[in-house]
Amino acid sequence: MRTSIATVSLSGSLTEKLTAAARAGFDGVEIFENDLLASPLTPEEIRTRCADLGLGIDLYQPMRDIEAVPEDEFARNLRRARHKFELMRRLGTDTVLVCSSVSPLAADDDALAAGQLSRLADLAQDFGIRVAYEALAWGRHVSTYDHAWRIVETAGHPALGTCLDSFHILSRGSDPKDLEGIADIPGEKIFFLQLADAPLLAMDVLQWSRHYRCFPGQGDFDVAGLVRQVLRTGYDGPLSLEVFNDVFRQAEAGPTAVDAQRSLRVLEETVGLTTPPAPVVPTGVAFAELLTPDAEPVAALLGALGFARTARHRSKPVDLWQQGEARLLVNTGPAARRDGTGLAAIGLESPDPAGAARRAEAMLAPVLPRRRAPRDAPLDAVAAPDGTELFFCATDHPELPSWRADFENTDHRPAATDVTRIDHLALTQPWHHFDEAALFHRSVLGLHAQESVDVADPYGLFRSRAVTNADGSVRIALAVGPAPAEDEVRAQHIALATADVVAAARRFRAAGGRLLPVPANYYDDLAARHDLPADELATYRDLGILYDRDAHGVFRHCYTHTVGRVFFELAQRDGGYRGYGAQNAPVRLAAQHTAR
Known part of the structure; x- marks a missing residue:
């Protein structure tokens, strides 16, 4: 299928966005109105530029607060629409997005909405344009895809169809059964499909949409399940990304566009549209x-x-x-x-x-x-x-x-055998590539991404997310600091597996190594949280060993001093412990800041 991306998903000028989209392999773009208004290029020049890049202009958007309004207001809306349709003809695009109204003037009257949308479609048809009506999740009266479809169906106009947007549908917490109704919409009446993922957040849906969308596979929505339902209708239009994200707006457009294209390749593979080479999971x-x-x-x-x-x-x-x-x-x-x-x-x-x-x-x-x-x-x-x-x-x-x-x-051989293998590696990600990194390691390497966690740092919060293979022989912890400047100074680390962290720590210290000192307050709290023998607690305190438990086992670990940007961790997992000592990360980070 064709792939497309909304220009609002990328940073930079319109020319920079178009170039990035083309280089990443997209077939088309949705041109966001603000990008066109801010561009020094004429619509004809934009059309030529897209053609030179091999891009189609699949959608112009958005038109807002059009339907179910008083007649004098609707007359003004038609005048505005005529100007936009003339502009679209100059651009060479034939589909416009109309969002369900949020205007306080809008009435809760489906018949009125259908009648006015039909009149809008009459005008659009004169220009060779189709109108794709979309339900905003925060629409004043129309906020669900099935409600928007009923209005389109009632209007019964050949130039009026619906636009399905995964964010607006899935952000409402749609049950999988609720999505089955999508398959009942005739494919030819789905004029456009917009895709975005998002992390599950408890917040106002408008703010959620404007700031926290991400590419499919980077969030928690079942975007693939929704696409499967759309494909059952016979829809054959583009798979298009419309992602509002503060990080993407500040990051370089080129890498973001590649990340976007990768997300669609993974999605197409997941729903059975393509069969790229299968992932080879590292062992x-x-x-x-x-x-x-x-x-x-x-x-x-x-x-x-x-x-x-x-x-x-x-x-x-x-x-x-x-x-x-x-x-x-x-x-x-x-x-x-x-x-x-x-x-x-x-x-x-x-x-x-x-x-x-x-x-x-x-x-x-x-x-x-x-x-x-x-x-x-x-x-x-x-x-x-x-x-x-x-x-x-x-x-x-x-x-x-x-x-x-x-x-x-050489003739040298290890004098000790405390370390058996590399337990995991922790990599600091550029602040604007954290979600991309998780998708990259999943899609390219076939690793499983665990849940993202927030860890307290003396100067803010940083996010961490581990990717791993099935047996844990490959574990990579991806982290991003609280600010862009942190990328340049935050240390990476290599965790070394050992069967006896106490013996390994003692041998390391006896050989002249320096272990990271841990505040005494940590061990006072450890004694309160876990009923550990006094001599065991004293050993941990002496060596700077940290302690954690999960449902599967126990984790004991300690850290070396930092050389350059790298430090080492000695890690002992017992009983199938699956974590990384996240409970102890704030103490370790504070101790490293103190040591630095």
Whole structure:
């Protein structure tokens, strides 16, 4: 099906919005009236610009407060409509959106509404234009799709149809059975379909709509279920995105448009319209790569954690540090960050690296060019929204090339075996790409996104959302700070799994490592919340170990000091604990601010 996006969903001038939509692969746009009014281009120039970009103008919107009004008011509305229809003819578009009235002059009279909409459609037909009538969720008298359809059906005009908008329908908490009525609307009378998702929020629906919409798959609505009902009608018009979002309005238009197009590709796959390459879910973390201008403090920290430098890349300044199945690459190449050590790449174990790359490309993940020597393993890599490079690896597959073959062994071996593997990775997202990151990791990697949580920071709130595979062998916690400036300073971290966090913490400290000190007040509260033995509590206090429980088990964890932008966590999961210690995050964040 054709894909379209409303210009209100993107930032910038109208020209910038059109260019971004075309480059992202959209077939058409809805031109929002404010964007046209603010543009220096004439309607004819906009029409030509869209044609040059390969974009159709699928809809002009909106016309407001048209129907069920006193006759003198309706006469003024028809005069206004005539001007808009003339403008639309110059633009080269044939469908206009009319929203259900919110005017205090509007009467609760369906017959009057149908009669006036029919007269509006008469005028529109003279210009070769169709009128798509949409129920606003906060409409004065018409606020549901079925009510809007009854009025259209009563009017019985060939140039009058309905527009279905997923936000206006689903924000009212529609039961799935309520959506079944959509399938009873003739497909040819659904003139347009607008799509938006949203998080579930307890707030005024108008404010919810204006500020918190997001692309399908980024919120909590069953947009796919609604689309399935629409497709049952035989509707063959565009799938169009109309998203009002404060973050999108401030973010760069190009990446936002790509994110939007990705959301529609996932939606089309979900409802069975397309069959892109299937996701290849990663089965583990092959490595995490640190990029650093100074290897010495990183080496000291890893050595204290029990890692050993077991191999070195044949042709690049990259060392492999290993302990158990936890592998860390330390890269001191020319691309090293000026602001210190950072987590630059993640190697993901994949049963089918080539298939994972095909899926990533189909879902518009940026494929990264890679310089490699003739003998280097041919690894495919894509960029996540935060810039982290994701490599698809087969470390021990007997028939596939392994990245490990690029490294030559040293004589060093780990002196300790406290760490077994990488438990999870925490990545700070650019403030305007948080929702995109969750959709990216779901759609490209096939990971499951857990619920978003808000965590208190000394300087505000930050959001966190984990994505994981089924058995928890891949866990990535995505976080975004309370303000854009926080992106540049907030640390990333690598959590290392251990079977005995107390022994691991003691060995780390004995080796000269510095653990993050935790305030004594935390342990006073811990004693009040959990009936822990006094000696156990004293050990936690001494080592800075934090404690949490969920319905499945217990979590004990502690943190190292920060090097550059990276710190490590020693994590012990017992009894199937599934979380990440979110209860303790405010204490950890405050302790890190104090240490900084």
